[in-house]
Amino acid sequence: MTMSHDAQAYNFAYLDEQTKRMIRRAILKSLAVPGYQVPFASREMPMPYGWGTGGVQVTAACLVPEDRLKVIDQGADDTTNAVSIRKFFARTAQVATTERTQEATLIQTRHRIPETPLTEGQILVYQVPIPEPLRFLEPRETETRKMHELEEYGLMHVKLYEDIARHGQIATSYAYPVKVEGRYVMDPSPIPKFDNPKLGQSPAIQLFGAGREQRIYALPPFTDVVSLDFDDYPFASSKAPHDCDLCGARQSYLDEVITDDRGGRMFVCSDTDFCASRQAQGKVGRLGVGQAEGAK
Amino acid sequence: MSAHTLSGGFADAPIQSARAFRALLEAMARPGTIHAVTGAQPPAPLSVAAGVALLTLCDGTTPLHLAGTSDRPEVRDWLAFHIGAPLVGPQEAALALGRWEDLAPVNRFRIGLPDYPDRSATLIVEMDRLTNHGPALTGPGIETATWLNLPETAAFQANRALFPLGFDTIFTCGDRIAALPRSTRVEAV
Amino acid sequence: MYVAVKGGERAIENAHQWLAEERRGDLSIPELTIPQIREQMKLAVNRVMAEGSLYDPDLAALAIKQARGDLIEAVFLIRAYRTTLPRFALSNPVDTGAMAMDRRISATFKDLPGGQVLGPTFDYTHRLLDFALMAEGEAPFAAALPSTQAGAEGDDAPPHVPHVTTFLDRDGLIETDPATDTTPPDLTREPLELPADRALRLQGITRGDEGFILSLAYSTQRGYGRTHAFVGELRIGRVAVEVDIPELGFAVEVGEVELTECETVNQFKGSKTEPPQFTRGYGLVFGQSERKSIAMSLVDRSLRWQELGEDFTGAPAQDEEFVLYHCDNIQATGFLEHIKLPHYVDFQAELELVRRLRAEAQAQAQQQEAAE
Numbered sequence: 001m002t003m004s005h006d007a008q009a010y011n012f013a014y015l016d017e018q019t020k021r022m023i024r025r026a027i028l029k030s031l032a033v034p035g036y037q038v039p040f041a042s043r044e045m046p047m048p049y050g051w052g053t054g055g056v057q058v059t060a061a062c063l064v065p066e067d068r069l070k071v072i073d074q075g076a077d078d079t080t081n082a083v084s085i086r087k088f089f090a091r092t093a094q095v096a097t098t099e100r101t102q103e104a105t106l107i108q109t110r111h112r113i114p115e116t117p118l119t120e121g122q123i124l125v126y127q128v129p130i131p132e133p134l135r136f137l138e139p140r141e142t143e144t145r146k147m148h149e150l151e152e153y154g155l156m157h158v159k160l161y162e163d164i165a166r167h168g169q170i171a172t173s174y175a176y177p178v179k180v181e182g183r184y185v186m187d188p189s190p191i192p193k194f195d196n197p198k199l200g201q202s203p204a205i206q207l208f209g210a211g212r213e214q215r216i217y218a219l220p221p222f223t224d225v226v227s228l229d230f231d232d233y234p235f236a237s238s239k240a241p242h243d244c245d246l247c248g249a250r251q252s253y254l255d256e257v258i259t260d261d262r263g264g265r266m267f268v269c270s271d272t273d274f275c276a277s278r279q280a281q282g283k284v285g286r287l288g289v290g291q292a293e294g295a296k
Numbered sequence: 297m298s299a300h301t302l303s304g305g306f307a308d309a310p311i312q313s314a315r316a317f318r319a320l321l322e323a324m325a326r327p328g329t330i331h332a333v334t335g336a337q338p339p340a341p342l343s344v345a346a347g348v349a350l351l352t353l354c355d356g357t358t359p360l361h362l363a364g365t366s367d368r369p370e371v372r373d374w375l376a377f378h379i380g381a382p383l384v385g386p387q388e389a390a391l392a393l394g395r396w397e398d399l400a401p402v403n404r405f406r407i408g409l410p411d412y413p414d415r416s417a418t419l420i421v422e423m424d425r426l427t428n429h430g431p432a433l434t435g436p437g438i439e440t441a442t443w444l445n446l447p448e449t450a451a452f453q454a455n456r457a458l459f460p461l462g463f464d465t466i467f468t469c470g471d472r473i474a475a476l477p478r479s480t481r482v483e484a485v
Numbered sequence: 486m487y488v489a490v491k492g493g494e495r496a497i498e499n500a501h502q503w504l505a506e507e508r509r510g511d512l513s514i515p516e517l518t519i520p521q522i523r524e525q526m527k528l529a530v531n532r533v534m535a536e537g538s539l540y541d542p543d544l545a546a547l548a549i550k551q552a553r554g555d556l557i558e559a560v561f562l563i564r565a566y567r568t569t570l571p572r573f574a575l576s577n578p579v580d581t582g583a584m585a586m587d588r589r590i591s592a593t594f595k596d597l598p599g600g601q602v603l604g605p606t607f608d609y610t611h612r613l614l615d616f617a618l619m620a621e622g623e624a625p626f627a628a629a630l631p632s633t634q635a636g637a638e639g640d641d642a643p644p645h646v647p648h649v650t651t652f653l654d655r656d657g658l659i660e661t662d663p664a665t666d667t668t669p670p671d672l673t674r675e676p677l678e679l680p681a682d683r684a685l686r687l688q689g690i691t692r693g694d695e696g697f698i699l700s701l702a703y704s705t706q707r708g709y710g711r712t713h714a715f716v717g718e719l720r721i722g723r724v725a726v727e728v729d730i731p732e733l734g735f736a737v738e739v740g741e742v743e744l745t746e747c748e749t750v751n752q753f754k755g756s757k758t759e760p761p762q763f764t765r766g767y768g769l770v771f772g773q774s775e776r777k778s779i780a781m782s783l784v785d786r787s788l789r790w791q792e793l794g795e796d797f798t799g800a801p802a803q804d805e806e807f808v809l810y811h812c813d814n815i816q817a818t819g820f821l822e823h824i825k826l827p828h829y830v831d832f833q834a835e836l837e838l839v840r841r842l843r844a845e846a847q848a849q850a851q852q853q854e855a856a857e
Contacts, residue, residue, distance in 0.1 A: 049819030
């Protein structure tokens with residue numbers, strides 16, 4: 001009983017229609033209650049749990065043939081997992097793909113929000129490993145669900161306050177918890193806290209998919225999103241105190257690259273499209289090369 | 297079973313439902329915005345948009361309530377053939393369809409549970425007109441304020457007061473849809 | 486000059502090509518066929534079917550071949566394939582009483598109606614490497630013995646062999662377990678919700694990782710949620726799968742599946758409302774999966790502490806949230822292995838924070854020194 005299974009044998013965007021309807025209903029509810037994690041019957045995907053199955057299912061439920069899809073991991077289009085997911089949708093949904101943030105209508109991301117401001121008409125889909133912001137303080141789902149119900153977020157404040165007592169500041173640098181519309185505390189996925197200010201009042205739709213944990217949540221456009229903090233210890237976004245060594249950007253999030261075994265290092269934009277666009281405009285950093293030279 | 301029962305569904309469901317959902321997604325994410333949809337030809341009195349919404353969201357796993365004039369044999373037959381949703385009373389419905397006056401009183405519909413606010417009904421309200429004139433809407437999805445000709449304001453204000461519980465609403469008129477999630481604040485102008 | 490690392494796509498293609506070569510191994514050695522795996526690696530095939538939640542020995546054999554013998558990878562292939570399958574119908578509950586048995590043992594009675602049937606078991610084999618299997622020739626084996634001693638030969642339908650627990654049930658010595666027509670929830674179609682009922686727990690455990698369930702069961706034997714289990718009965722064999730056809734008005738047999746069923750008889754002291762009686766643990770697994778089904782019934786029993794009015798001692802095997810959230814090896818391996826993926830953005834954020842904290846601590850120390 002052998003059967004041939006090429007890409008054509010699968011439905012548009014891989015998932016069957018009933019599964020997509022189930023995910024779509026969950027997405028609409030997630031938009032109606034911003035920041036609340038809607039349970040959904042996540043399906044087994046042909047890629048491992050933890051590698052973006054939640055994001056992939058949300059993307060699959062949202063894609064239309066007219067979309068232009070961008071996939072990034074760590075801000076980069078050419079990281080292996082981003083390449084793999086982009087290829088999956090190019091094959092199963094025959095959608096156009098792009099690396100340009102401005103050109104993309106749907107962006108699936110892991111760990112970053114693009115530097116280029118998002119616009120109306122764009123959807124940003126986050127891959128989420130642990131959707132529950134309280135999970136590391138309380139491992140039981142039955143307990144954390146109750147805490148959300150009763151808006152009992154004291155445990156989170158205690159944790160942040162202990163940070164301050166020990167370190168003099170809040171020692172959370174990524175997956176920094178936020179409060180949405182004054183109601184639900186939400187995990188923004190493991191983005192660096194540098195990206196937190198981009199979450200709120202964005203013109204784009206932001207959807208979060210956690211496959212293994214079976215949760216979908218959302219931020220509609222123009223939603224109030226506040227990073228948790230204290231009056232005397234306000235939230236501060238941070239990044240490495242350098243400029244990009246390739247494009248000279250001063251305000252972009254940087255990756256540190258070790259260049260030799262004698263302590264040599266350089267800092268480059270983690271958003272590869274942002275960096276390449278700046279270099280194409282002739283912007284040059286400390287170690288960058290002019291576009292004429294650098295072109296292959 | 298009439299000939300019409302078998303027609304009027306999506307001819308190319310994967311693609312048409314994807315486009316329809318995208319319109320629904322935009323509508324729910326940006327309350328008050330009006331979007332055109334295509335692909336369904338449901339029997340009267342259902343609008344094209346209501347048919348599209350049902351084909352996109354509803355199936356054998358979603359109990360559906362038909363209110364008032366929408367509850368007709370032709371509609372039931374069409375739904376049975378294309379969607380297969382169990383027809384139920386308002387209290388058990390995941391989705392409900394009808395004109396506003398037929399759906400009233402809307403406090404019969406599920407508003408979710410305190411620990412599972414997502415388990416609430418979605419009302420599909422058939423309208424004679426859909427325009428951006430009417431009560432003012434503010435809240436998530438809306439940059440400053442927008443307007444929509446809601447059938448009334450008090451019920452939606454009461455619904456907003458239940459947040460994070462409450463029902464969510466999709467308005468349909470001809471081939472156009474708009475939505476009002478429970479998170480939207482409504483003010484008569 | 487620095488050139489950013491590019492060419493992820495190329496690297497992936499090359500890696501996959503290499504993988505294909507490695508899977509095949511030495512070309513001078515004949516390639517394994519699917520029937521060979523299906524027939525000669527049957528217990529591996531059974532495990533892949535059980536944890537993959539799909540009964541298809543050929544596809545399970547294919548998955549094992551493609552996964553180079555990595556059974557969790559093979560389970561993953563089957564699960565991913567399974568999700569794409571349409572659901573035509575729900576079968577009626579199978580009747581394990583009417584099982585065509587290859588093996589049937591009870592540890593609680595010396596003899597019993599239906600008899601003890603050892604069947605094809607590793608039990609009582611001496612675990613000595615059989616070098617005859619290594620030599621090219623086949624080791625001698627018994628010519629087709631009747632698979633069961635119990636059944637009347639020549640009969641089409643297997644005889645109905647009552648379950649051991651029914652003997653205890655008749656005397657009221659074991660808790661009753663009435664049959665219900667309630668449709669069980671479907672773990673693969675609905676998100677897991679807690680508290681889970683027994684049907685849902687059993688579903689989770691039967692497709693859970695054999696090693697994980699085994700260790701949990703073992704922990705209960707050593708005292709972490711001890712339930713004093715006896716193997717009331719273990720039976721392995723084939724049962725008919727029937728589907729109701731509404732148009733016909735009766736059920737039609739659509740095939741048969743091999744199952745291993747284990748019922749444990751467990752101690753129970755009795756309570757104010759109920760006289761002392763034994764309690765039950767239950768395991769049912771695709772294929773000949775003896776270890777898994779016994780382990781499953783121990784874990785099932787352990788998870789029933791609440792309905793049986795026992796104390797929660799904090800044992801992992803009593804904790805349904807712990808068990809159900811961690812028993813699935815496809816979820817577990819995916820999340821475990823995802824830490825191979827680049828995490829340098831978050832690591833950079835941590836690096837920046839640690840550097841800043843250290844700089845501040847140093848500045849403070851210097852200030853203090855200067856002040857003193």
